[in-house]
Amino acid sequence: MKHVVFGTGPIGTALADILAGQGHKVVAVNRSGTAGTGDGVEVIAGDATDSAFTSSVAEGAAVVYQCLNPPYTKWPQLFPPLQAGVFDAAAATGAKLVALENLYMYGPTDGAPLTEELPYAATGSKGAVRARMAQDLLDAHRSGILRTAIGRASDYFGPGGLMSAMGERVFYPAVAGKKAQVMGDPDQPHSYSFIPDIAAGLAALGSDDRADGRAWHLPNAPATTTREFITKVFKAAGTAPGVSVMPPLMMNVVGLFNGTVRELKEMMYGYKEPFVVDSSDYESTFGHSATAHEEAIATTVEWYRANPRGR
Numbered sequence: 001m002k003h004v005v006f007g008t009g010p011i012g013t014a015l016a017d018i019l020a021g022q023g024h025k026v027v028a029v030n031r032s033g034t035a036g037t038g039d040g041v042e043v044i045a046g047d048a049t050d051s052a053f054t055s056s057v058a059e060g061a062a063v064v065y066q067c068l069n070p071p072y073t074k075w076p077q078l079f080p081p082l083q084a085g086v087f088d089a090a091a092a093t094g095a096k097l098v099a100l101e102n103l104y105m106y107g108p109t110d111g112a113p114l115t116e117e118l119p120y121a122a123t124g125s126k127g128a129v130r131a132r133m134a135q136d137l138l139d140a141h142r143s144g145i146l147r148t149a150i151g152r153a154s155d156y157f158g159p160g161g162l163m164s165a166m167g168e169r170v171f172y173p174a175v176a177g178k179k180a181q182v183m184g185d186p187d188q189p190h191s192y193s194f195i196p197d198i199a200a201g202l203a204a205l206g207s208d209d210r211a212d213g214r215a216w217h218l219p220n221a222p223a224t225t226t227r228e229f230i231t232k233v234f235k236a237a238g239t240a241p242g243v244s245v246m247p248p249l250m251m252n253v254v255g256l257f258n259g260t261v262r263e264l265k266e267m268m269y270g271y272k273e274p275f276v277v278d279s280s281d282y283e284s285t286f287g288h289s290a291t292a293h294e295e296a297i298a299t300t301v302e303w304y305r306a307n308p309r310g311r
Contacts, residue, residue, distance in 0.1 A: 001025065002061040003206065004095070006048050006086050008035035010160030011100060011153075012067035014199035016041045022203070029057055036160070049081040054089035063206040064090050066099040075126050083133050087140065096147040097137065098206045100198070101215070103152055103277065104267065105131035111274040114191075116152075116215050116281060124266035134215065141213045149205040150215035151198070154277045155270075158195030158296065159303035165271070166192050166229065171304040174233045179242035184271025186227040186243055191220045191277035194296040197288075204286050211286075217279040219290035226271070232293055236301045 001024050005016045008030040016028045020040035028035055033045030046053045048068055058064050066086040070078035083099070090097035103114055107122035120131035134150060141148045157166035170180040201218035205211040224232075227243060234241035283289055290296075 002027070004029065004058050004061045004064045004089075005067055006054070006065060006082075007067035007069060007100075008037065008043070009067065009069055010158065010162075010195050011156065011198050011202075012065070013037050013160065014158075014195050015065060015067060015202050018199050018203045019206075027057060027061075029054075048085040051085050051088035051092075054085040055092040058089035058093045058095050061093060061095040063096045063098060064093075065202060065206065066097060067202075076129050079129055080133060083136075087137070087146070090146045090148070091140070096149070096206065096212070098202055098211075099134075099137055099148065099150045100202060101130060101134060101150055101152045103154060103270075105134055108269040108273065113276045113278045114217070115278045116217055126266060138213070138215070147212050149211035149213070151202045151205050151218045152215055153193040153198045153201075153218045154191040154220060154275070156193045156195050156198060158300050161195050161300075166233075168304075168309075170230055170233060171237075171300060172309060173242075174230070174237040174239055175301065175304050177237075177239035179244040180230050180233070181244050181246060182226055182230070182271075183246050184226075184268055185273075186230070186245060187225050188272065188274050189223040190226050190229070190271070190275045191223045192229060192293075193218060193220055193277075194291050194300075196299075197290045197296075200288065201282065201286075204288060208286065216282045216285075217277050219279045219283050219288055220277050221290040221293045221296070223274075223276040224293065229293065229297075232297050233301065236294070236298045 003019045003024045004027045005012050006029045008028050013036055016026050017038045020026045026041045028041050028043045035043045068082045104127040105120045105122050106118045107127055122128055122131055137148045140146050155165045162168040173180045198218050230243055231241045
C-alpha cells in the first residue's frame with residue numbers, strides 16, 4: 001500500500017520510517033530530494049504548492065500526510081498554500097489526508113485542560129491561520145470532497161527536534177553541563193510530545209477509519225512543569241541541572257534582531273499558564289499510550305550526544 005509523506009522534518013522523517021517498517025511503499029516529499037530517512041523510503045524533490053506535482057506524486061496512494069512546516073516568520077503567507085497542494089492531491093486521487101497540527105487554534109484557555117472540544121478562539125495571526133486550515137479540512141470531509149483525519153501535538157522533543165522549545169536550547173546545554181534556556185514560567189505544568197509518539201499516532205490515524213472526520217490529540221505523557229522536565233533531562237545527561245529564564249524585556253530586545261523570537265511573543269501565553277493537553281480520547285480509542293518521559297528523554301539525550309552541534 002502506497003503512503004506519501006509531505007515534509008521531512010523530524011516528525012515527517014520518523015513517520016516515513018514507521019510506515020516503511022510496516023511494509024508500505026513510502027514516498028517522502030521535500031524541496032531537496034534528500035532526507036535522513038531509512039531504507040525503504042523513496043525521497044522526491046518538488047514544490048508542495050504545485051497541485052499538479054502533488055497529485056502526480058500521490059497517484060495510487062492510500063494515504064497522504066501533511067507534515068509540512070514553513071519558516072516560523074512566514075506562516076500566514078506560506079502555510080495555507082502548502083496545505084492546499086496536499087489537499088488538492090488527496091481530492092484528485094481519492095487518498096485519505098492525515099494532517100499534523102499543533103494547538104495554536106485554541107488560543108489561551110486560562111489554564112483549563114486542552115481537549116478536542118475547545119472552540120477555536122485564537123486571536124493572533126498564527127493561531128488564526130491554524131484554525132482556518134483545520135476548519136478547511138474538516139469542512140471538506142463533511143462535504144465529501146475528501147477523507148481526512150487530524151492529529152494534534154504539543155511542543156515536541158526527541159531525535160532531530162532541534163527547533164522546539166524543548167530542543168537544542170535545552171538538550172545541548174544539558175549534555176554539556178551548561179544552563180538550559182527557557183521562556184515564560186518554568187514552574188507551570190506543560191505537556192510535551194515525544195516525536196516517535198507523534199509519528200506513531202499519525203500512522204495510526206492513517207490506517208484506522210475510526211479516525212476520519214475529526215481532530216485527535218496525539219498521546220502525551222502526564223504533564224509536568226517545565227522545570228521538572230528539564231531536571232529529568234539533566235539527570236539523563238548526568239550533569240547538574242541549571243535553568244536560565246529569558247526575561248520578557250530581553251525577549252523584546254532579542255526580537256528586534258531575531259524574527260523567530262519576535263514571532264514567539266504571540267504564543268507566550270502557553271508558557272505563562274498551565275498548558276495541559278488531554279489525549280485520553282485518542283488513547284482510549286486506539287489503545288496507544290505515550291512513552292514515559294524518562295525513557296523518551298534518555299533516547300533524546302543519546303541522539304544529542306551522537307549529533308553534536310555543527311555536525
